[in-house]
Amino acid sequence: MNDGNLIKKLRIERNITQKELAAGLCSRSTLARFENNNGNIQAYLLINILERMNITFEEYASYKSNNERSKKEVLSENFSNKVLNIQHGETYLQSLYQEYNQTNDLYYLHLYCQGRIILSKVYNKEINLANEFKIIKKHLDNVDNWGFFELTMYTNSLYLFDYDQTIYQFDQVIAQINKFSNSIKIKHLKIHFLVNSIILSFEHEKPKLTTKYLEILHASSEHTDFILGRIFWKFFTGLQNAQNNHTIFDAEVTLSWLHSLGYSNLVENFRGIQELVEAKNNI
Known part of the structure:
Protein backbone atom coordinates (compact mmCIF):
# COMPACT_ATOMS: atom_id res chain seq x y z
CA MET A 1 0.00 0.00 0.00
CA ASN A 66 2.02 -5.08 5.67
CA ASN A 67 3.85 -7.38 8.11
CA GLU A 68 6.03 -8.81 5.35
CA ARG A 69 9.45 -9.63 6.69
CA SER A 70 12.42 -8.33 4.75
CA LYS A 71 15.30 -10.50 3.62
CA LYS A 72 17.45 -8.93 6.32
CA GLU A 73 14.96 -9.85 9.02
CA VAL A 74 14.84 -13.44 7.81
CA LEU A 75 18.62 -13.78 7.66
CA SER A 76 19.21 -12.24 11.10
CA GLU A 77 16.46 -14.18 12.89
CA ASN A 78 17.86 -16.43 15.67
CA PHE A 79 21.29 -15.13 14.70
CA SER A 80 23.37 -16.58 17.55
CA ASN A 81 21.78 -20.01 17.22
CA LYS A 82 22.52 -20.07 13.50
CA VAL A 83 26.14 -19.04 14.04
CA LEU A 84 26.73 -21.64 16.75
CA ASN A 85 25.05 -24.45 14.85
CA ILE A 86 27.80 -27.07 14.43
CA GLN A 87 26.50 -28.41 11.12
CA HIS A 88 25.34 -25.26 9.37
CA GLY A 89 27.01 -22.32 11.15
CA GLU A 90 29.87 -21.93 8.69
CA THR A 91 27.54 -22.18 5.70
CA TYR A 92 25.34 -19.49 7.22
CA LEU A 93 28.28 -17.13 7.73
CA GLN A 94 29.49 -17.70 4.18
CA SER A 95 26.00 -16.89 2.89
CA LEU A 96 26.16 -13.56 4.71
CA TYR A 97 29.53 -12.78 3.16
CA GLN A 98 28.27 -13.77 -0.27
CA GLU A 99 25.27 -11.49 0.19
CA TYR A 100 27.63 -8.64 1.05
CA ASN A 101 29.72 -9.27 -2.07
CA GLN A 102 26.61 -9.25 -4.23
CA THR A 103 24.93 -6.20 -2.72
CA ASN A 104 27.81 -4.21 -1.17
CA ASP A 105 25.43 -3.72 1.78
CA LEU A 106 27.39 -3.32 5.01
CA TYR A 107 24.52 -4.84 6.97
CA TYR A 108 25.59 -8.31 5.84
CA LEU A 109 29.30 -7.66 6.41
CA HIS A 110 28.57 -6.44 9.92
CA LEU A 111 26.54 -9.58 10.65
CA TYR A 112 29.35 -11.74 9.29
CA CYS A 113 31.89 -10.04 11.57
CA GLN A 114 29.56 -10.31 14.55
CA GLY A 115 29.23 -14.03 13.92
CA ARG A 116 33.00 -14.49 13.77
CA ILE A 117 33.36 -12.58 17.04
CA ILE A 118 30.79 -14.82 18.73
CA LEU A 119 32.64 -17.93 17.57
CA SER A 120 35.94 -16.53 18.82
CA LYS A 121 34.46 -15.85 22.26
CA VAL A 122 32.59 -19.14 22.62
CA TYR A 123 35.28 -21.45 21.22
CA ASN A 124 38.34 -19.28 21.88
CA LYS A 125 39.15 -19.22 18.16
CA GLU A 126 41.55 -16.85 16.48
CA ILE A 127 39.91 -14.52 13.98
CA ASN A 128 41.34 -12.36 11.24
CA LEU A 129 38.89 -9.65 10.21
CA ALA A 130 41.44 -6.96 9.36
CA ASN A 131 40.08 -6.27 5.87
CA GLU A 132 36.45 -6.34 7.01
CA PHE A 133 37.29 -4.06 9.93
CA LYS A 134 38.84 -1.47 7.59
CA ILE A 135 35.62 -1.34 5.57
CA ILE A 136 33.44 -0.97 8.67
CA LYS A 137 35.73 1.65 10.23
CA LYS A 138 35.86 3.67 7.02
CA HIS A 139 32.07 3.86 6.95
CA LEU A 140 31.86 4.87 10.60
CA ASP A 141 34.58 7.50 10.17
CA ASN A 142 32.74 9.01 7.21
CA VAL A 143 29.40 9.37 9.02
CA ASP A 144 29.26 12.27 11.47
CA ASN A 145 25.81 11.59 12.86
CA TRP A 146 25.44 7.91 13.61
CA GLY A 147 21.99 6.43 13.32
CA PHE A 148 20.68 3.11 14.61
CA PHE A 149 22.62 1.13 12.00
CA GLU A 150 25.98 2.78 12.72
CA LEU A 151 25.49 2.51 16.48
CA THR A 152 24.55 -1.17 16.14
CA MET A 153 27.49 -1.91 13.86
CA TYR A 154 29.94 -0.20 16.25
CA THR A 155 28.46 -1.97 19.28
CA ASN A 156 28.63 -5.40 17.67
CA SER A 157 32.13 -4.78 16.29
CA LEU A 158 33.53 -3.21 19.45
CA TYR A 159 35.98 -6.08 20.02
CA LEU A 160 37.70 -5.34 16.70
CA PHE A 161 38.68 -1.80 17.66
CA ASP A 162 41.85 -0.78 19.47
CA TYR A 163 40.83 -0.73 23.11
CA ASP A 164 42.32 2.69 23.84
CA GLN A 165 40.28 4.03 20.95
CA THR A 166 37.06 2.59 22.39
CA ILE A 167 37.80 4.33 25.69
CA TYR A 168 38.36 7.62 23.89
CA GLN A 169 35.16 7.23 21.86
CA PHE A 170 32.97 6.02 24.71
CA ASP A 171 31.56 9.39 25.76
CA GLN A 172 31.03 10.40 22.14
CA VAL A 173 29.09 7.21 21.41
CA ILE A 174 26.93 7.68 24.52
CA ALA A 175 26.24 11.25 23.36
CA GLN A 176 25.21 9.96 19.92
CA ILE A 177 22.90 7.40 21.54
CA ASN A 178 21.36 10.00 23.86
CA LYS A 179 20.30 12.09 20.86
CA PHE A 180 17.62 9.45 20.32
CA SER A 181 16.32 9.54 23.89
CA ASN A 182 12.74 8.94 22.72
CA SER A 183 13.57 5.74 20.85
CA ILE A 184 12.93 2.57 22.85
CA LYS A 185 14.92 0.59 20.28
CA ILE A 186 18.03 2.73 20.78
CA LYS A 187 17.62 2.66 24.56
CA HIS A 188 17.88 -1.13 24.36
CA LEU A 189 20.90 -0.72 22.09
CA LYS A 190 22.47 1.51 24.76
CA ILE A 191 22.18 -1.38 27.23
CA HIS A 192 23.88 -3.67 24.71
CA PHE A 193 26.69 -1.16 24.13
CA LEU A 194 27.28 -0.74 27.87
CA VAL A 195 27.33 -4.51 28.43
CA ASN A 196 29.98 -4.97 25.72
CA SER A 197 31.98 -2.05 27.12
CA ILE A 198 31.88 -3.55 30.63
CA ILE A 199 33.03 -6.95 29.39
CA LEU A 200 35.97 -5.29 27.63
CA SER A 201 36.84 -3.30 30.77
CA PHE A 202 37.02 -6.59 32.70
CA GLU A 203 39.14 -8.20 30.00
CA HIS A 204 41.57 -5.27 29.98
CA GLU A 205 41.57 -4.98 33.78
CA LYS A 206 40.27 -1.41 33.96
CA PRO A 207 38.37 -1.32 37.28
CA LYS A 208 37.76 2.46 37.21
CA LEU A 209 36.16 2.17 33.79
CA THR A 210 34.13 -0.82 34.95
CA THR A 211 32.76 1.29 37.80
CA LYS A 212 31.97 4.19 35.48
CA TYR A 213 30.19 1.98 32.96
CA LEU A 214 28.25 0.15 35.70
CA GLU A 215 26.95 3.47 37.03
CA ILE A 216 25.69 4.43 33.58
CA LEU A 217 24.16 0.97 33.08
CA HIS A 218 22.35 1.25 36.42
CA ALA A 219 20.95 4.67 35.50
CA SER A 220 19.99 3.46 32.01
CA SER A 221 18.01 0.48 33.34
CA GLU A 222 15.89 2.27 35.92
CA HIS A 223 12.65 1.61 34.02
CA THR A 224 11.35 -1.97 34.15
CA ASP A 225 11.23 -2.03 30.34
CA PHE A 226 15.02 -2.34 30.56
CA ILE A 227 15.14 -4.94 33.33
CA LEU A 228 17.70 -7.01 31.40
CA GLY A 229 20.14 -4.14 31.79
CA ARG A 230 19.59 -4.19 35.56
CA ILE A 231 20.17 -7.97 35.63
CA PHE A 232 23.48 -7.45 33.81
CA TRP A 233 24.34 -4.66 36.25
CA LYS A 234 23.70 -6.93 39.24
CA PHE A 235 25.76 -9.73 37.71
CA PHE A 236 28.69 -7.50 36.76
CA THR A 237 28.64 -5.78 40.17
CA GLY A 238 28.96 -9.19 41.82
CA LEU A 239 31.89 -10.03 39.55
CA GLN A 240 33.56 -6.71 40.34
CA ASN A 241 33.15 -7.17 44.10
CA ALA A 242 34.65 -10.65 43.85
CA GLN A 243 37.51 -9.24 41.82
CA ASN A 244 38.19 -6.48 44.36
CA ASN A 245 37.99 -8.83 47.34
CA HIS A 246 39.75 -11.75 45.64
CA THR A 247 36.82 -14.05 46.36
CA ILE A 248 34.69 -16.43 44.31
CA PHE A 249 31.50 -14.96 42.87
CA ASP A 250 28.58 -17.32 43.45
CA ALA A 251 26.03 -16.55 40.73
CA GLU A 252 24.12 -19.83 40.93
CA VAL A 253 21.00 -18.37 42.56
CA THR A 254 20.67 -15.75 39.83
CA LEU A 255 21.51 -18.18 37.05
CA SER A 256 19.08 -20.81 38.33
CA TRP A 257 16.35 -18.18 38.47
CA LEU A 258 17.05 -17.08 34.88
CA HIS A 259 17.14 -20.70 33.74
CA SER A 260 13.74 -21.33 35.35
CA LEU A 261 12.36 -18.44 33.27
CA GLY A 262 13.61 -20.13 30.11
CA TYR A 263 16.59 -17.85 29.44
CA SER A 264 19.04 -20.69 28.93
CA ASN A 265 21.07 -18.80 26.29
CA LEU A 266 21.47 -15.85 28.65
CA VAL A 267 22.60 -18.21 31.42
CA GLU A 268 25.28 -19.64 29.12
CA ASN A 269 26.39 -16.11 28.22
CA PHE A 270 26.74 -15.24 31.90
CA ARG A 271 28.71 -18.41 32.60
CA GLY A 272 31.05 -17.65 29.71
CA ILE A 273 31.60 -14.08 30.92
CA GLN A 274 32.24 -15.28 34.47
CA GLU A 275 34.78 -17.88 33.34
CA LEU A 276 36.56 -15.32 31.17
CA VAL A 277 36.80 -12.71 33.92
CA GLU A 278 37.85 -15.18 36.62
CA ALA A 279 40.49 -16.74 34.38
CA LYS A 280 41.79 -13.32 33.42
CA ASN A 281 42.07 -12.20 37.04
CA ASN A 282 42.97 -15.56 38.60
CA ILE A 283 39.93 -15.48 40.86
Whole structure:
Protein backbone atom coordinates (compact mmCIF):
# COMPACT_ATOMS: atom_id res chain seq x y z
CA MET A 1 0.00 0.00 0.00
CA ASN A 2 1.40 3.42 -0.94
CA ASP A 3 1.83 6.26 1.55
CA GLY A 4 -1.16 8.29 0.42
CA ASN A 5 -3.62 5.41 0.62
CA LEU A 6 -2.21 4.28 3.96
CA ILE A 7 -2.48 7.74 5.56
CA LYS A 8 -6.05 8.01 4.30
CA LYS A 9 -6.92 4.57 5.68
CA LEU A 10 -5.39 5.32 9.08
CA ARG A 11 -7.12 8.73 9.22
CA ILE A 12 -10.57 7.31 8.42
CA GLU A 13 -10.15 4.46 10.91
CA ARG A 14 -9.55 7.08 13.61
CA ASN A 15 -12.55 9.17 12.54
CA ILE A 16 -10.40 12.21 11.74
CA THR A 17 -11.39 14.54 8.88
CA GLN A 18 -8.88 15.91 6.40
CA LYS A 19 -9.52 19.38 7.82
CA GLU A 20 -8.76 18.23 11.37
CA LEU A 21 -5.62 16.36 10.36
CA ALA A 22 -4.25 19.20 8.24
CA ALA A 23 -5.01 22.03 10.70
CA GLY A 24 -1.83 23.96 11.48
CA LEU A 25 0.31 21.54 9.49
CA CYS A 26 -0.61 22.09 5.85
CA SER A 27 -3.59 23.04 3.70
CA ARG A 28 -6.46 20.60 3.39
CA SER A 29 -5.92 20.54 -0.39
CA THR A 30 -2.28 19.48 0.11
CA LEU A 31 -3.37 16.57 2.29
CA ALA A 32 -6.15 15.62 -0.13
CA ARG A 33 -3.74 15.68 -3.04
CA PHE A 34 -1.32 13.45 -1.16
CA GLU A 35 -3.99 10.97 -0.14
CA ASN A 36 -5.63 10.74 -3.55
CA ASN A 37 -2.61 10.89 -5.82
CA ASN A 38 0.14 9.61 -3.52
CA GLY A 39 2.08 12.78 -4.16
CA ASN A 40 5.33 13.67 -2.46
CA ILE A 41 5.23 14.74 1.17
CA GLN A 42 8.04 16.23 3.24
CA ALA A 43 9.40 14.03 6.00
CA TYR A 44 8.68 16.51 8.81
CA LEU A 45 5.07 16.81 7.65
CA LEU A 46 4.60 13.03 7.57
CA ILE A 47 5.99 12.77 11.12
CA ASN A 48 3.67 15.52 12.37
CA ILE A 49 0.67 13.90 10.69
CA LEU A 50 1.48 10.57 12.32
CA GLU A 51 1.94 12.25 15.69
CA ARG A 52 -1.47 13.89 15.41
CA MET A 53 -2.99 10.44 14.82
CA ASN A 54 -0.98 9.06 17.79
CA ILE A 55 0.92 6.68 15.52
CA THR A 56 4.66 6.17 15.97
CA PHE A 57 6.93 6.06 12.95
CA GLU A 58 7.84 2.45 13.83
CA GLU A 59 4.15 1.51 13.78
CA TYR A 60 3.69 3.27 10.47
CA ALA A 61 6.62 1.41 8.93
CA SER A 62 5.10 -1.84 10.13
CA TYR A 63 1.71 -0.97 8.62
CA LYS A 64 3.38 0.01 5.37
CA SER A 65 5.30 -3.25 5.08
CA ASN A 66 2.02 -5.08 5.67
CA ASN A 67 3.85 -7.38 8.11
CA GLU A 68 6.03 -8.81 5.35
CA ARG A 69 9.45 -9.63 6.69
CA SER A 70 12.42 -8.33 4.75
CA LYS A 71 15.30 -10.50 3.62
CA LYS A 72 17.45 -8.93 6.32
CA GLU A 73 14.96 -9.85 9.02
CA VAL A 74 14.84 -13.44 7.81
CA LEU A 75 18.62 -13.78 7.66
CA SER A 76 19.21 -12.24 11.10
CA GLU A 77 16.46 -14.18 12.89
CA ASN A 78 17.86 -16.43 15.67
CA PHE A 79 21.29 -15.13 14.70
CA SER A 80 23.37 -16.58 17.55
CA ASN A 81 21.78 -20.01 17.22
CA LYS A 82 22.52 -20.07 13.50
CA VAL A 83 26.14 -19.04 14.04
CA LEU A 84 26.73 -21.64 16.75
CA ASN A 85 25.05 -24.45 14.85
CA ILE A 86 27.80 -27.07 14.43
CA GLN A 87 26.50 -28.41 11.12
CA HIS A 88 25.34 -25.26 9.37
CA GLY A 89 27.01 -22.32 11.15
CA GLU A 90 29.87 -21.93 8.69
CA THR A 91 27.54 -22.18 5.70
CA TYR A 92 25.34 -19.49 7.22
CA LEU A 93 28.28 -17.13 7.73
CA GLN A 94 29.49 -17.70 4.18
CA SER A 95 26.00 -16.89 2.89
CA LEU A 96 26.16 -13.56 4.71
CA TYR A 97 29.53 -12.78 3.16
CA GLN A 98 28.27 -13.77 -0.27
CA GLU A 99 25.27 -11.49 0.19
CA TYR A 100 27.63 -8.64 1.05
CA ASN A 101 29.72 -9.27 -2.07
CA GLN A 102 26.61 -9.25 -4.23
CA THR A 103 24.93 -6.20 -2.72
CA ASN A 104 27.81 -4.21 -1.17
CA ASP A 105 25.43 -3.72 1.78
CA LEU A 106 27.39 -3.32 5.01
CA TYR A 107 24.52 -4.84 6.97
CA TYR A 108 25.59 -8.31 5.84
CA LEU A 109 29.30 -7.66 6.41
CA HIS A 110 28.57 -6.44 9.92
CA LEU A 111 26.54 -9.58 10.65
CA TYR A 112 29.35 -11.74 9.29
CA CYS A 113 31.89 -10.04 11.57
CA GLN A 114 29.56 -10.31 14.55
CA GLY A 115 29.23 -14.03 13.92
CA ARG A 116 33.00 -14.49 13.77
CA ILE A 117 33.36 -12.58 17.04
CA ILE A 118 30.79 -14.82 18.73
CA LEU A 119 32.64 -17.93 17.57
CA SER A 120 35.94 -16.53 18.82
CA LYS A 121 34.46 -15.85 22.26
CA VAL A 122 32.59 -19.14 22.62
CA TYR A 123 35.28 -21.45 21.22
CA ASN A 124 38.34 -19.28 21.88
CA LYS A 125 39.15 -19.22 18.16
CA GLU A 126 41.55 -16.85 16.48
CA ILE A 127 39.91 -14.52 13.98
CA ASN A 128 41.34 -12.36 11.24
CA LEU A 129 38.89 -9.65 10.21
CA ALA A 130 41.44 -6.96 9.36
CA ASN A 131 40.08 -6.27 5.87
CA GLU A 132 36.45 -6.34 7.01
CA PHE A 133 37.29 -4.06 9.93
CA LYS A 134 38.84 -1.47 7.59
CA ILE A 135 35.62 -1.34 5.57
CA ILE A 136 33.44 -0.97 8.67
CA LYS A 137 35.73 1.65 10.23
CA LYS A 138 35.86 3.67 7.02
CA HIS A 139 32.07 3.86 6.95
CA LEU A 140 31.86 4.87 10.60
CA ASP A 141 34.58 7.50 10.17
CA ASN A 142 32.74 9.01 7.21
CA VAL A 143 29.40 9.37 9.02
CA ASP A 144 29.26 12.27 11.47
CA ASN A 145 25.81 11.59 12.86
CA TRP A 146 25.44 7.91 13.61
CA GLY A 147 21.99 6.43 13.32
CA PHE A 148 20.68 3.11 14.61
CA PHE A 149 22.62 1.13 12.00
CA GLU A 150 25.98 2.78 12.72
CA LEU A 151 25.49 2.51 16.48
CA THR A 152 24.55 -1.17 16.14
CA MET A 153 27.49 -1.91 13.86
CA TYR A 154 29.94 -0.20 16.25
CA THR A 155 28.46 -1.97 19.28
CA ASN A 156 28.63 -5.40 17.67
CA SER A 157 32.13 -4.78 16.29
CA LEU A 158 33.53 -3.21 19.45
CA TYR A 159 35.98 -6.08 20.02
CA LEU A 160 37.70 -5.34 16.70
CA PHE A 161 38.68 -1.80 17.66
CA ASP A 162 41.85 -0.78 19.47
CA TYR A 163 40.83 -0.73 23.11
CA ASP A 164 42.32 2.69 23.84
CA GLN A 165 40.28 4.03 20.95
CA THR A 166 37.06 2.59 22.39
CA ILE A 167 37.80 4.33 25.69
CA TYR A 168 38.36 7.62 23.89
CA GLN A 169 35.16 7.23 21.86
CA PHE A 170 32.97 6.02 24.71
CA ASP A 171 31.56 9.39 25.76
CA GLN A 172 31.03 10.40 22.14
CA VAL A 173 29.09 7.21 21.41
CA ILE A 174 26.93 7.68 24.52
CA ALA A 175 26.24 11.25 23.36
CA GLN A 176 25.21 9.96 19.92
CA ILE A 177 22.90 7.40 21.54
CA ASN A 178 21.36 10.00 23.86
CA LYS A 179 20.30 12.09 20.86
CA PHE A 180 17.62 9.45 20.32
CA SER A 181 16.32 9.54 23.89
CA ASN A 182 12.74 8.94 22.72
CA SER A 183 13.57 5.74 20.85
CA ILE A 184 12.93 2.57 22.85
CA LYS A 185 14.92 0.59 20.28
CA ILE A 186 18.03 2.73 20.78
CA LYS A 187 17.62 2.66 24.56
CA HIS A 188 17.88 -1.13 24.36
CA LEU A 189 20.90 -0.72 22.09
CA LYS A 190 22.47 1.51 24.76
CA ILE A 191 22.18 -1.38 27.23
CA HIS A 192 23.88 -3.67 24.71
CA PHE A 193 26.69 -1.16 24.13
CA LEU A 194 27.28 -0.74 27.87
CA VAL A 195 27.33 -4.51 28.43
CA ASN A 196 29.98 -4.97 25.72
CA SER A 197 31.98 -2.05 27.12
CA ILE A 198 31.88 -3.55 30.63
CA ILE A 199 33.03 -6.95 29.39
CA LEU A 200 35.97 -5.29 27.63
CA SER A 201 36.84 -3.30 30.77
CA PHE A 202 37.02 -6.59 32.70
CA GLU A 203 39.14 -8.20 30.00
CA HIS A 204 41.57 -5.27 29.98
CA GLU A 205 41.57 -4.98 33.78
CA LYS A 206 40.27 -1.41 33.96
CA PRO A 207 38.37 -1.32 37.28
CA LYS A 208 37.76 2.46 37.21
CA LEU A 209 36.16 2.17 33.79
CA THR A 210 34.13 -0.82 34.95
CA THR A 211 32.76 1.29 37.80
CA LYS A 212 31.97 4.19 35.48
CA TYR A 213 30.19 1.98 32.96
CA LEU A 214 28.25 0.15 35.70
CA GLU A 215 26.95 3.47 37.03
CA ILE A 216 25.69 4.43 33.58
CA LEU A 217 24.16 0.97 33.08
CA HIS A 218 22.35 1.25 36.42
CA ALA A 219 20.95 4.67 35.50
CA SER A 220 19.99 3.46 32.01
CA SER A 221 18.01 0.48 33.34
CA GLU A 222 15.89 2.27 35.92
CA HIS A 223 12.65 1.61 34.02
CA THR A 224 11.35 -1.97 34.15
CA ASP A 225 11.23 -2.03 30.34
CA PHE A 226 15.02 -2.34 30.56
CA ILE A 227 15.14 -4.94 33.33
CA LEU A 228 17.70 -7.01 31.40
CA GLY A 229 20.14 -4.14 31.79
CA ARG A 230 19.59 -4.19 35.56
CA ILE A 231 20.17 -7.97 35.63
CA PHE A 232 23.48 -7.45 33.81
CA TRP A 233 24.34 -4.66 36.25
CA LYS A 234 23.70 -6.93 39.24
CA PHE A 235 25.76 -9.73 37.71
CA PHE A 236 28.69 -7.50 36.76
CA THR A 237 28.64 -5.78 40.17
CA GLY A 238 28.96 -9.19 41.82
CA LEU A 239 31.89 -10.03 39.55
CA GLN A 240 33.56 -6.71 40.34
CA ASN A 241 33.15 -7.17 44.10
CA ALA A 242 34.65 -10.65 43.85
CA GLN A 243 37.51 -9.24 41.82
CA ASN A 244 38.19 -6.48 44.36
CA ASN A 245 37.99 -8.83 47.34
CA HIS A 246 39.75 -11.75 45.64
CA THR A 247 36.82 -14.05 46.36
CA ILE A 248 34.69 -16.43 44.31
CA PHE A 249 31.50 -14.96 42.87
CA ASP A 250 28.58 -17.32 43.45
CA ALA A 251 26.03 -16.55 40.73
CA GLU A 252 24.12 -19.83 40.93
CA VAL A 253 21.00 -18.37 42.56
CA THR A 254 20.67 -15.75 39.83
CA LEU A 255 21.51 -18.18 37.05
CA SER A 256 19.08 -20.81 38.33
CA TRP A 257 16.35 -18.18 38.47
CA LEU A 258 17.05 -17.08 34.88
CA HIS A 259 17.14 -20.70 33.74
CA SER A 260 13.74 -21.33 35.35
CA LEU A 261 12.36 -18.44 33.27
CA GLY A 262 13.61 -20.13 30.11
CA TYR A 263 16.59 -17.85 29.44
CA SER A 264 19.04 -20.69 28.93
CA ASN A 265 21.07 -18.80 26.29
CA LEU A 266 21.47 -15.85 28.65
CA VAL A 267 22.60 -18.21 31.42
CA GLU A 268 25.28 -19.64 29.12
CA ASN A 269 26.39 -16.11 28.22
CA PHE A 270 26.74 -15.24 31.90
CA ARG A 271 28.71 -18.41 32.60
CA GLY A 272 31.05 -17.65 29.71
CA ILE A 273 31.60 -14.08 30.92
CA GLN A 274 32.24 -15.28 34.47
CA GLU A 275 34.78 -17.88 33.34
CA LEU A 276 36.56 -15.32 31.17
CA VAL A 277 36.80 -12.71 33.92
CA GLU A 278 37.85 -15.18 36.62
CA ALA A 279 40.49 -16.74 34.38
CA LYS A 280 41.79 -13.32 33.42
CA ASN A 281 42.07 -12.20 37.04
CA ASN A 282 42.97 -15.56 38.60
CA ILE A 283 39.93 -15.48 40.86
